[in-house]
Amino acid sequence: MSETQEILRQKRLLGRSHREVARSSSVSAGVVGSMLARAAKVGLTTWGEVEMLDDAELDEHLHGRTLEPTRPLPDCAWIHAERSKPGVPLQLLWNSPCTRGWTHQRSAPQVDWRHVGTHNQG
Numbered sequence: 001m002s003e004t005q006e007i008l009r010q011k012r013l014l015g016r017s018h019r020e021v022a023r024s025s026s027v028s029a030g031v032v033g034s035m036l037a038r039a040a041k042v043g044l045t046t047w048g049e050v051e052m053l054d055d056a057e058l059d060e061h062l063h064g065r066t067l068e069p070t071r072p073l074p075d076c077a078w079i080h081a082e083r084s085k086p087g088v089p090l091q092l093l094w095n096s097p098c099t100r101g102w103t104h105q106r107s108a109p110q111v112d113w114r115h116v117g118t119h120n121q122g
Helices: 003-012 018-025 029-041 047-051 055-063 076-083 090-095
Strands: none
Touching: 003 018, 003 029, 003 047, 003 055, 018 029, 029 055, 076 090
């Protein structure tokens, strides 16, 4: 029996509180609450409905098929090849439009790359 099934069994069949289920499953009460909310959202309101599903089916019902990344992954081979060139800092690659569609949640500060690596001897 998976952890998800055990949480739902304790709540639906045994009628335990969120805290009791959380303590016995070694998860937080918030995890128990979110698991129950997901189950209710997809219509799994009784233990009998949950018991009939195997682990993979239950996970598919609760979590859907959102296993594909929502944005393209960076091309690590290209980044490594560019990074190994002299004078190419990682920050430049981070801001480069050549990262092939990779977007960042925070925008990095703009840097004047003509002065990178020069030391101000003053």
